[in-house]
Amino acid sequence: MTGAAAGDESWLPTADLATLRQRATLTRAVRTFFDEHGYWEVETPLLSRDICVDAWIDPFCVDTTAGGDNALYLQTSPEFAMKRLLAAGADAIWQLTRSFRKDETGRFHNPEFAILEWYRGGDDHHDQMTFTEALVRHVAAQAAEHGAGTEPLARLAEPIRRLRYDDAFAEFAGMPVLGLETAELAELARTRGVTVPESLASGDRDDWLNLLLAEIVEPALAEQGAVFLYDYPASQAALAKVSDGPPPVAERFELYLDGIEICNGYHELTDADELARRMQQQSDRRRAAGLPPLPVESRLLEAMRAGLPDCAGVALGLDRLVMWSLGRASVAEVIPFPFDRC
Numbered sequence: 001m002t003g004a005a006a007g008d009e010s011w012l013p014t015a016d017l018a019t020l021r022q023r024a025t026l027t028r029a030v031r032t033f034f035d036e037h038g039y040w041e042v043e044t045p046l047l048s049r050d051i052c053v054d055a056w057i058d059p060f061c062v063d064t065t066a067g068g069d070n071a072l073y074l075q076t077s078p079e080f081a082m083k084r085l086l087a088a089g090a091d092a093i094w095q096l097t098r099s100f101r102k103d104e105t106g107r108f109h110n111p112e113f114a115i116l117e118w119y120r121g122g123d124d125h126h127d128q129m130t131f132t133e134a135l136v137r138h139v140a141a142q143a144a145e146h147g148a149g150t151e152p153l154a155r156l157a158e159p160i161r162r163l164r165y166d167d168a169f170a171e172f173a174g175m176p177v178l179g180l181e182t183a184e185l186a187e188l189a190r191t192r193g194v195t196v197p198e199s200l201a202s203g204d205r206d207d208w209l210n211l212l213l214a215e216i217v218e219p220a221l222a223e224q225g226a227v228f229l230y231d232y233p234a235s236q237a238a239l240a241k242v243s244d245g246p247p248p249v250a251e252r253f254e255l256y257l258d259g260i261e262i263c264n265g266y267h268e269l270t271d272a273d274e275l276a277r278r279m280q281q282q283s284d285r286r287r288a289a290g291l292p293p294l295p296v297e298s299r300l301l302e303a304m305r306a307g308l309p310d311c312a313g314v315a316l317g318l319d320r321l322v323m324w325s326l327g328r329a330s331v332a333e334v335i336p337f338p339f340d341r342c
Contacts, residue, residue: 013336022148023322023334029142030096030116030318033135039094039118044081046098047072050298052079052239055285058102059294060111073294074100077315078117079239080300083268086119086311087303094118096318107330108260108320110338116321119313125240125251125267128312129228132255132263133160136226136321143325152325155258160226165249168229172220173212178233178247182208192216206235222259229254239275240266257324263316270311272304 013020034041051059051073060074075081077099085093099115120128140153166176173192177185185208189196194215200207221227230253234242237250251267269275279296287293319331332338 010341014332014338014341015334015336019326019328019334020336022143022146022326025146026139026142026322026325027096027318029139030135033138034094034118037092037131039092039120042082042085042090042093042095043097044075044078044085044095046075046100048075048081049073049295050080050300051294052076053279053282053286053294053296054238055282055289055291058291060100060102061292071295076101077115079313079315080298082117082119082313083300083308084303086121087306087308090119090121092118092120105339108317108323110319110331110335112339112342113331114318114335116316116318117313119268119311121309121311123267123312125230125253125265125312128265128314129160129162129230129253129255132265132314132316133228135316136160136255136257136262139321140325148326151327152257155225160228160255161224162228162230164231165229165233166231168217168221169212173216177209177212178249181205185209185212188212189215206233209233209236218256218259221256224256225258227256229256237269237278238264238266239269239278241269257321260320260324261317262320262324263314265312265314267312268308268310270304270308272301272308275304276301 015023031041047062049072054076057076059076062072062074064070064072078095078097082093082095094117096114096116098112100112102111104111137156140156144150144153166178169175169177173188175188177188180188182205185205186196189208189212194211196211200211221229231249232252234248234250237252240250240252242248242250253265255262276296283294283296319335322334323331326334328334
């Protein structure tokens with residue numbers, strides 16, 4: 001006899017049915033919102049031979065034969081395919097789909113998750129902060145209207161604060177950091193009593209910035225309610241444009257709701273050669289960390305060489321937004337079957 005032991009309730013969903021019905025209501029509200037704002041919905045593949053190369057994000061690989069050119073990847077976001085649509089002439093597009101990231105489990109994580117991603121031609125990251133705020137307000141209002149309580153909506157009573165990355169450090173850590181060298185960041189950590197993991201002994205500047213952000217700035221942001229953090233270090237641009245400065249900064253933002261990172265938005269990089277350089281840099285970091293190599297060539301590079309228009313885009317974790325809007329404590333409370341029950 002196979003199957004679960006008698007009395008095992010792991011077949012049950014972790015979210016109650018009332019919550020799942022509320023989630024369905026919020027999903028309908030999202031679709032209405034995008035429709036009313038002139039976006040049209042698209043669908044792109046979950047499996048692709050292309051993948052966004054990130055040093056610290058591992059995709060699931062589906063080996064169709066013996067690897068190499070036959071390997072396909074479950075997408076960590078629909079970004080590459082959606083940008084190919086923009087290069088082909090799409091103007092304002094959005095998608096609600098599934099994305100996959102290995103080894104990401106916890107209160108705010110599940111290896112398979114719902115992602116809401118959208119792009120509009122002609123926008124920059126400031127335009128998309130305005131749009132994102134309107135979307136979040138709309139979802140919170142719908143949650144309150146359908147019996148989920150009014151506290152999340154009340155926390156949006158004032159316009160969402162927009163705080164530059166360097167200004168956040170000045171306010172909460174006592175000094176701006178974009179002009180500091182690695183040794184100076186290490187000294188700041190020491191003077192602020194930050195516990196430094198042994199692995200950071202050989203860490204680079206971004207490792208120290210991330211530690212200080214996590215240990216000093218993000219806990220302070222949690223006390224702020226809703227905050228946009230924007231204009232990140234140029235070294236953390238990912239696929240965003242970098243301004244000329246001084247100092248040069250990545251034209252990207254993240255939205256925090258009560259300390260929960262909800263989304264990541266970029267004024268998108270359109271230079272194919274720069275994208276190739278960044279992908280190779282991330283690949284080199286993966287190799288140095290002993291992680292499996294990922295292909296640096298992609299159809300997105302071909303699309304960008306054909307011409308990706310100026311645009312901005314946002315990737316938002318829908319599970320987290322629903323969790324916050326419904327006043328739940330973890331994503332497991334708003335999805336039916338997380339990874340340990342799938």
